[in-house]
Amino acid sequence: MAKVEINAITSHFQGKLGDIRFRNYLGRKIVVLRRKPSSAPPTAAQQQVYERFLLGAAYAKGALGNPATRAVYAERSKLRQHPVFAVAVSDYLLPPEVKVIDTTDYHGRIGDPVKVTAIDDFEVVGVNVVIRDDTAAVLEQGPAVLVGEKWVYTATVAVPAGEMVTIEATAKDRPGHTGSLSQPWLIA
Structure with missing residues (x-):
């Protein structure tokens, strides 16, 4: 170049x-x-990438057809100094990721917080938390609320001390893709 x-x-x-x-x-x-x-001829991997870009382009065309969504992408495109269409395609291609599930303040009591750090190249629009017992039965689940830079889920069910639970957080981005992380936790 x-x-x-x-x-x-x-x-x-x-x-x-x-x-x-x-x-x-x-x-x-x-x-x-x-x-x-x-x-x-393209390899299987190249064909797969090509098809993902086609889906990303289709998503971008649909998303940018909505004036409210277009405004959100347009604002970010100015910051990144990239075309609006490219920002929308990039958002489609890169799913969100849950980086950390912080359970330091979760002791199995009602009202205890589970803090989740989730990232995306554009925006995480929601995080859902599921708490399961040691048999994988769902004890409780629900949406987390964005507080500052972390998503916070507030427990609604009491879990007895000594019980092993698995906490799973699933982040969702604007195109609807998800990324999850699970973490075992011994209730103290």
Whole structure:
């Protein structure tokens, strides 16, 4: 990739000229050589990536057709200095991730908090928490509330001391993808 000095001749270059393409990127003119298409058929992994991008593009077209959703993506695109469409596709391609389930204040009592740290390249729109006993039966479940930078679930069921539970947190992003993390916890 070459950088172009803006002068009287190059200031209005845009588009393509033969195998050369002129692009604006982060306020700069970029010159790139057009890649030749491969004569080899795509591998299974390449085909899978291609199909994911098709789904991402379809999601972006639908999402940007909604004025409220478009406004959210447009605001982020200004911050990232990327096209709105690219930001929406990126949001589709990258699912959310639950990084930490903080159970230090959870002692099995009603009202005890379970704090969840969940991230996404764009936005986590919700986190759901499920607490299961040692037989995998659901003791309680429900949505967490965003407090600052953490999602906080407040326990609604008492669990006796000495009981082993598994706490699972599932984060959801704007396109509807999810990411989960489970953690065993001995009630003290």
